[in-house]
Amino acid sequence: MVNLFLQFAGGLFYLLNKVFFAMAERTKGHRNQQTWRMAAWMFYLIGVPFWVFIFISEHNWIAAAVETSGVPAILMGYIIVWRGNGTLGLCRGLNYFAQCMIVTGLCLSLYDFGGLITLNQVMEIGIASGFLFGTYFLAKSKSAGYIWLSVGNACAALLMMWQEYYVLMGQQxxxxxxxxxxxxxxxxxx
Known part of the structure; x- marks a missing residue:
């Protein structure tokens, strides 16, 4: 029962994030776009713990660690939308931290497993890359973020299918x- 709750909660918040980003792209007017983007980033942040718990319960350590390390990029995205496109102060620090976490997370995962030795690992690295690069580029309002998120979503869908989390597979x-x-x-x- 807890498993099903985690799937629905994690899936719902991440799905709402994507719906709100799509609404922001379709909406005219800066204020309306800002509202949709702020909601998108907030629901993304709320969904992180549910996904991390599922990844940890399945021993998907790479995906869990990198998903958690993406929080600075999510916060950066929220702050940039809230304050405008400037990267002064806190955003500069979050920008640097997010870049470091992208490199650190991927390097640690390769070191921890001694390279790529399982198909699950490949999917986890795809999830990690898609999530980190996607949130990083979207935080900077670059369309490349959407491409990276699609890569992460595709890898997550495959991993969730293999681990029989069908609700999350459908959400992806x-x-x-x-x-x-x-x-x-x-x-x-x-």
Whole structure:
């Protein structure tokens, strides 16, 4: 029962994040876009603990560690939307920390396992790369973030399928569609 709750909660918050990013891309007016983006980042942050708990329960250590280390990029995204596109003060520190965590998380995962030795590891690194690079680029309002999120979503869908978390697998597939839509709209507008 707890497992099902975690799947629905984690899936719901991450899915709402994607819905709100898509709404932000479709909305006209800075104030409306800001509202949707702030909601997107907030729901992303709320969903992190549910996913981390699931990853830890399945011994997906790489994905759990890197998912957690993506929180600075999420906070950076929220602050940038809230304050505007400036990167002064706290955002500069979060920007640097997020960059360091991207490199550190991927290097530690390769070191911890002595390289890539299992298919689950490859999927976890795909999740990690997609999540970290995706949140980092989206925090800077770059459309490349949507591509990276799609990579992470696809890898997460496969891993969740293999580990029989079918609710989360379905959520990841829906997320790919929403992220693709947001990417298309973002590029059309810019």
């Amino acid at each position: 597939i829906i997320s790919i569609l929403l992220v693709s839509d947001a990417y298309r709209i973002h590029n059309r507008r810019n």
